[in-house]
Amino acid sequence: MKSLVHPDVLFPPEPGVRSIARALYKTVADLPIVSPHGHTDPRWYALDEPFPDPAQLLIVPDHYIFRMLFSQGVALEDLGVRRQDGSPVEMDGRRIWKRFAENYHLFRGTPTRLWMDYVLSNLFDIEEPLDARTADSSYDRIAEKLRQPEYRPRALFKRFNIEVIATTEGALDDLRWHRMIRDSGWDGRVVTAYRPDAVVDPDFEGFSANLDQLGDISGEDTGSWSGYLAAHRNRRAYFKSFGATSSDHGHATADTANLSPSEASALFDKVRNGTADADGRRLFRAQMLTEMAKMSLDDGLVMQIHPGSWRSHSPSIMARHGRDMGFDIPTRTDYVKALKPLLDAVGLEPNLTVVLFTLDETSYARELAPLAGVYPALRLGPAWWFHDSPEGMRRFREMTTETAGFYNTVGFNDDTRAFPSIPARHDVSRRVDCAFLARLVAEHRLQEEEAFSLARELAYTLAKEAYRL
């Protein structure tokens, strides 16, 4: 029977190159998954409850899916996406699944199609193409599987061969699920990561109250600059005690600043009492990136900067459905000037690791590779978000390798909340990297034995080492 996923998917068509790619892939296909950055819910691993129905698992939370359907006229409510005002939305998983299935052709040529086919095929043993005709049978098959113990989170974690996975929690999170995981004695390795946006960005909803709470849980006085910094140090240590090896920062730009302590303290006072203007608030965010980098120098957390997304571009959608509804749009992002204050302060430190991401591919060859190719503190994160796709990953390698090499990159991030798709995403990444390496070998730019080393490093070793996992 024809499988949904061909064994040669994503390999170059030329037979000679394909056979090199196959050979490389064979050596990395079954390596354990190291997932140093992502958004799965630690509650899953803590409680180990069955996943809900197929639509709630695979459609409703996946913004790649509902944004595409919405772009073609399907209402978000009809896909089960809840409303802020509590109005009813579609709750029938089968009907949601069917709407998805009959529009599945919209995903032709997208990574969602590759991931979904992989999940249907490898996880649920479905081999018929998804469409209106097969919607019911696939729904039934998935629903049936999800009731089996082998499909609970911890069983899937083992099945997926995950060596370690990082979740991401806000600075105010009590990490109760991580505590529960630890206390349970389960041997799956789930670590957290420190994401302080809500207590770093003065424009974040509830910023002032967030700082009060930060004071409470850290036992520090967040009414002063020094107390505020101490509170961060306290929380970072707390996160480290739950395995965190990294922090993560989702700013609108890559702007950094390096004020004197007295300037920073005065700016903090304005931000704290709500009198800072837009420039002041922007400057504060910029300053905090440098502060975080300095703390990383002390406590060893790997710092990740994810800039350049215009969050919630549509105010109507924001009002109706809230954040993370597929309306985050990339914008042009500059790094060379923006990062200079941080780099002037700590960029030459070989013991610091700052991982840079971008949604603006024009920065790969022009800015990011030249910066990471010389500053010891910098590494390049993998192709991110909309670019986390076969063509996007290929462009990443083609535009960064010649200046930054492979060893200033950090392997793959699945960066997902879609747990079932994690093996699919790592598989796509491994295949695309093997295809790229195969081309270098076929063009005699790399020896075959070097490509075998690199395939393993890109799939496994670099992520472990760069993230200190």
Add this chain to the structure above:
Amino acid sequence: MKSLVHPDVLFPPEPGVRSIARALYKTVADLPIVSPHGHTDPRWYALDEPFPDPAQLLIVPDHYIFRMLFSQGVALEDLGVRRQDGSPVEMDGRRIWKRFAENYHLFRGTPTRLWMDYVLSNLFDIEEPLDARTADSSYDRIAEKLRQPEYRPRALFKRFNIEVIATTEGALDDLRWHRMIRDSGWDGRVVTAYRPDAVVDPDFEGFSANLDQLGDISGEDTGSWSGYLAAHRNRRAYFKSFGATSSDHGHATADTANLSPSEASALFDKVRNGTADADGRRLFRAQMLTEMAKMSLDDGLVMQIHPGSWRSHSPSIMARHGRDMGFDIPTRTDYVKALKPLLDAVGLEPNLTVVLFTLDETSYARELAPLAGVYPALRLGPAWWFHDSPEGMRRFREMTTETAGFYNTVGFNDDTRAFPSIPARHDVSRRVDCAFLARLVAEHRLQEEEAFSLARELAYTLAKEAYRL
């Protein structure tokens, strides 16, 4: 005999991929041409007179050709390009043709070369490569053909298998040629499109007089904001009565605005009496894009935005030869911020279609695909102008498909005034799309049967549907 155009032109060299591309192409090669946006002269179809000599048909009006020759030192006058001051220019078609022929090597690697070889071969049965040696014989051959009735506009229209073609007329145009076509009883389908730049852009030459004229022909009072809007509605309805299904907007940027009616009215008054400053004039253009989108919601015209060209970059050339002399140069263009006011107003409307074009390829993956991949009102126009070329079209697919899919694109636009090249341009587009699809099939990212559906949709169906033709 070796043909000027190889049957496998533009297909990938790898034999397996090539055979898929060939098979796909075979099913679309002879589909009718749907040309929803272009600049052919409706007078041709109205009068059906013979085309003039080869140079006047193929060289003198083609800015792709004379800009390249000019860049290498050939004077525009020597190519028959008329001067604003009426000074004499070369009128001898044969000499113009010869100058082109002896410089034909300059076009190696350009789409002009592909189009011209296709025209020489398919339309004029010429199989010898064009150069100084063959210039006379090809000139004679073409001139002879042009005297035959089979080479008149209407005969060529049928020969080209054009199902429908749109021309573009200014808002003040009386559409007399369209009327004549209609009245003639000829069954070729030629529709117009509404291009209001001259009455929307306060910096357009003669703007004030243009508005007076707009008032006259519409019977509305273009001295007031409400009358001015009514005049647009009137003209749009008039254009629709001649088959128009779209409007077209050629602004320098993609800026939009959404002022309150009273603000807009006050701004109009300033613009109308010539007291608006540069910012005000810019704001007015921005406001008018949103007004046009709102009118489209009512009357169903598909809105096309063609931003980002710095028109007539050289003032000397502008003074000597006027507009459209090959000196329009692309500039960096931003969409995410620029379109927000329009999108906030009408971006979520599934019954509106706004087709976005760009001359700045950096916006494909970063801005346009993410926007069109979520806003129901948005679609992506094909690779435009300088990017309407094999490599440009390939980049368009590679950089938009993974985020926007195929179904948020609208098929091909030939966008040309070069009537004889229309089949060549559609053929290049079909071949490049089939080559792209063939690669996806060969890499097992798409099933073969899906590729056959898509090939037809990209070549024919999407254009018809998106443009409501």
Add this chain to the structure above:
Amino acid sequence: MKSLVHPDVLFPPEPGVRSIARALYKTVADLPIVSPHGHTDPRWYALDEPFPDPAQLLIVPDHYIFRMLFSQGVALEDLGVRRQDGSPVEMDGRRIWKRFAENYHLFRGTPTRLWMDYVLSNLFDIEEPLDARTADSSYDRIAEKLRQPEYRPRALFKRFNIEVIATTEGALDDLRWHRMIRDSGWDGRVVTAYRPDAVVDPDFEGFSANLDQLGDISGEDTGSWSGYLAAHRNRRAYFKSFGATSSDHGHATADTANLSPSEASALFDKVRNGTADADGRRLFRAQMLTEMAKMSLDDGLVMQIHPGSWRSHSPSIMARHGRDMGFDIPTRTDYVKALKPLLDAVGLEPNLTVVLFTLDETSYARELAPLAGVYPALRLGPAWWFHDSPEGMRRFREMTTETAGFYNTVGFNDDTRAFPSIPARHDVSRRVDCAFLARLVAEHRLQEEEAFSLARELAYTLAKEAYRL
């Protein structure tokens, strides 16, 4: 024995395309090298002394090499890079070489790897891959060769089959080494190029003293605008007398200006007496590009503009080691607006040649190809600096050819101070161009005989003609 460099390196893997590429390459592989822009030291050719030890020749002066090693934690001092304060650095060539060798894997996928393997193999007959194990033997082999007369500069010049090479000297240089070369009667053709940054950029270190010195050596009064211009003319003529056919301009941006003589004179006065503010200094640099273009119209020097590098991004490195330490980072660069004053003044002159370079690949298809494809005075320089690599060169051809054609480009620049790598760099360029042409032939976009002409033109003829060599 397996060679370090495969005969098919950089050729496309598909056998049909590869055989075309091979055939094309065969006809250009042994063409003489024309090197119209570079940074080799004329002293080498003048004195013809043996090169120093392997590390001093191949590692210490190569910023591509030490920036990569530094990015991975190797101290510059340990690579023999001297310090501004005179502190001791590693002087033992063998230990430097060993550090490089044991980190050679860092260069996988980079052009440095291709160049170095070519040099080791073709120049030093080394066929074992470089690594910690082979470091000593390769060091010994190279050191032994460097002591032989066949490895002196003039012998290598002949061995490399260099027909002509341009060095680059500052406006204040007395060209003593060029004089010595000329007086020596040696028949190698080494010419200079006029690089006036130090007397054109008011922010250059020692600008005021530089202008005094310019006055002294030219015998002109650099206290006045007219005297200052005359001094430039004088120096340009002096450089021409040592074979210069070009000037070179390394500005931070591509900004140009075209002030009236009285405005320019007033601005000069402010700049001269140090009272010009940042805007004035920027405007002066912009004005000087246009002045240089006007002088080129008179004296025929080909003008090269190399904009867009943020020089010495790290102030710590600047303080510790000085300029040119690998910390020059590309920035976004605009041309369409920036060049307009210069182009308005002289852009239509067919006898002027201005060669444009960029570090911002986004400008290739959007700005540079459309500009060079119409302005007679403009030509496109090859892929530059970080983009002077297989993928970079391929992108250059893919993004410029369709709009500018091949004949508005100027062949290859090695642009290097790494003398031994010159044949390697030209070889990479020839191979990449042949691979590109082979694809066009295989896709039937070009006839094979045209590709043979183009291969020779891209490898040899265009550089000679564009640079008037």
